[in-house]
Amino acid sequence: MKIAVIDYGMGNIHSVSKAVEVCGGRVVVTGSREQIESCSKIILPGVGAFDDAVCELERLGLVDFIKEQAEKKPLLGICLGMQLLFESSQEARSGKGLGIFKGKVVKFSSRYGEKIPHMGWNNLSDISEGCPLTRGIKEGEQVYFCHSYYAEPAENDIAAASCVYGVKFACAFSRGNVYGVQFHPEKSQSVGLKIFRNFVESC
Amino acid sequence: MLSKRIIPCLDIKDGRVVKGVKFLGLRDAGDPVSAAEAYDAQGADELVFLDITASVEKRKTLVALVEKIARNIFMPFTVGGGIGEIEDIRNILNAGAEKVSLNTQAVKFPELISSASKRFGSQCIVVAMDVKKQGDFWEVFVNGGRTPTGIDALVWAEKAARLGAGEILLTSMDNDGTKNGYDIELTRLVCEKVRIPVIASGGAGKLEDFYNVFSDSGADAALAASLFHYGKFSIKQVKEYLNKRGVAVRL
Numbered sequence: 001m002k003i004a005v006i007d008y009g010m011g012n013i014h015s016v017s018k019a020v021e022v023c024g025g026r027v028v029v030t031g032s033r034e035q036i037e038s039c040s041k042i043i044l045p046g047v048g049a050f051d052d053a054v055c056e057l058e059r060l061g062l063v064d065f066i067k068e069q070a071e072k073k074p075l076l077g078i079c080l081g082m083q084l085l086f087e088s089s090q091e092a093r094s095g096k097g098l099g100i101f102k103g104k105v106v107k108f109s110s111r112y113g114e115k116i117p118h119m120g121w122n123n124l125s126d127i128s129e130g131c132p133l134t135r136g137i138k139e140g141e142q143v144y145f146c147h148s149y150y151a152e153p154a155e156n157d158i159a160a161a162s163c164v165y166g167v168k169f170a171c172a173f174s175r176g177n178v179y180g181v182q183f184h185p186e187k188s189q190s191v192g193l194k195i196f197r198n199f200v201e202s203c
Numbered sequence: 204m205l206s207k208r209i210i211p212c213l214d215i216k217d218g219r220v221v222k223g224v225k226f227l228g229l230r231d232a233g234d235p236v237s238a239a240e241a242y243d244a245q246g247a248d249e250l251v252f253l254d255i256t257a258s259v260e261k262r263k264t265l266v267a268l269v270e271k272i273a274r275n276i277f278m279p280f281t282v283g284g285g286i287g288e289i290e291d292i293r294n295i296l297n298a299g300a301e302k303v304s305l306n307t308q309a310v311k312f313p314e315l316i317s318s319a320s321k322r323f324g325s326q327c328i329v330v331a332m333d334v335k336k337q338g339d340f341w342e343v344f345v346n347g348g349r350t351p352t353g354i355d356a357l358v359w360a361e362k363a364a365r366l367g368a369g370e371i372l373l374t375s376m377d378n379d380g381t382k383n384g385y386d387i388e389l390t391r392l393v394c395e396k397v398r399i400p401v402i403a404s405g406g407a408g409k410l411e412d413f414y415n416v417f418s419d420s421g422a423d424a425a426l427a428a429s430l431f432h433y434g435k436f437s438i439k440q441v442k443e444y445l446n447k448r449g450v451a452v453r454l
Contacts, residue, residue: 011323014299015273022277047296048323080324110398114205117326117369119400120423121206121248121453142206142453144279146301146326148369165205187279187301189243 001200004039006066006081007031008056011047012186016078019186023196031060041073041199042066045186046080050105050149053080054095063098070100074177074203076133079147082173082180086151100178102154112166117148122183124161124171131160131174132202133181136194143188145171150182179203206453207417207445208248208424209438210402211431213238215254215284218264220432233432236271242431243276245438248453250276251304251372251402251426253331254284255347262291266298273299281329281372287312292319296327304329304372307345310352310359313366320367325399330363331372332356334389341389348376356389357396364397371397372426375405382408385416385425394421402426410436410444417450 003025005017017027020043028039036042044066046053057063069075077085086097089105097105108116121142127134150169153159159170160179171182179199185192213220213235220233239250252272254265269282282295283304292303309316309330320328333344334356341356360371373393375386383406390403400423403416407427416422430436442452 011293011296011327012299012301013297014270015277018274018299019277047327049321052322115398115400115423117399118205119326119370120208123204146279148325184279184301186277189277192277 001041002026002028002039003041003043003200004036005029005043005045006036006062008053008060008062010045010053010056010080012045012079012184015186016043016045019193019196020200023193023200025196025200031062033061033065036065036069041203042069042075044075044077044081044084046078046084048080050080050083050089050091050097051093051095053084054092054097057084067098067100070178074199075179076199076203077180078186079182079184082182083149083151085173085178085180086153089149091149101151101158101173101175101180103152105149105151107149108166114166117146118165119146120144122163122165124163126159126162128160128174131172133174133179133195133198134160134172135198135202137161137191141191143183143185143191145183147182151180177203204451206248206451208402209413209441209452210249210251210424210426211242211247211438212251212253212404212426212428214428215252215268216256218268221255235268236275238432239272239276239280242438243278246442246453247278247438249278249301249424250280252280252282253304254282256284261285262294266294269295269298269300283329283331287315289319289322292323296323302327302329302370304331306331306333309363310343310345310354313362316363316366316368320369325367325369328368329370329372330368331374332359333374333376335376336389341392344376357392360393361396364399368399370400370402372402373404378406379404380429381406382430384408384412385420385422387415387419390416390420390422400424410441413441413445414448414450417445
């Protein structure tokens, strides 16, 4: 199983790749369309700012290409990579997201009194039974978060898990063969590895 | 609910773990990767690696070490020690670190905090502060605690947060290595000043010290080094104790 981890200069490629390998995937770290085309699944990781990420994807000619690929094969967005799957972000000055998921990315409001960023281990809840990505993950299990923005989907039925941090927000998504997680499975020890194993084996 | 984090810290020199007491008298305490694996197995929530190597080869060896650690453990870790260039930050994050910690260079060039957080996001920029009480104020020290700056720690914490720091790693130099407990007052004042997570550091010696810092100061995480390195308590013991006393931890 060849899995493309898209390298567009936006961090955490190494950890994601190692975690996927431990879970039985053969990783191709690449920013080339040809190589992505040759893989059967795609992971879009990402750490950093929304605009910079969109610019880099555009520079590599990957924006429309990823959208096309997502119609044919499983795609998993992680953290900023997940946010990029939505239509827009409050963080962005101009750049638009890929728009594969309907909805926008918003900043945590300080009015709930929680510190921003949301950083650390938090519980998963409302885990979707039908979603292959979260299969075997139990209510209340913890994963590692590190973010200031979260997605507000326009369609509620794409949420596959939630988390509470001042506000309840959806932190895992799936529609068809496209998946996204706000947390970092590559940093979430055994629970995170279970998610990668699900992506490699069942998605 | 967000758990309070327990973070072992590993000081690294020439690729090996060392721990100084009050920043002096370094002692070899092992190989970083096996230490990281051991802490991973004990359920540590995060790790902090502070590289105190001074040699010119440092950058290359540090990135190689980060890669090696990231190959073996799947938990968040922060890397700090002499980091001053955007390029260094990029390399360390790309090699698999979750966050970088800036200290002396951030004091010298505060715009490093804003440019790094704009480029990589606030969530991966930690500002580390080494602080010592001087009469009626807390002074920030740089260069591994050797150089006083005249800067008030509370003013600096607030400024660092405003510039885009995503977290503060607050070390009390007065308490570091004493095992007499965290500096609750300092930690509380910093927590009141900023709305970003604060890691308390310096002075952990007993299980109660962890409880006290979480219940009395508002800290989000507690860091310790020698206590864990020499096996006085395991992370698991600390967490089970905190859980019994009603502190939210990941078990």
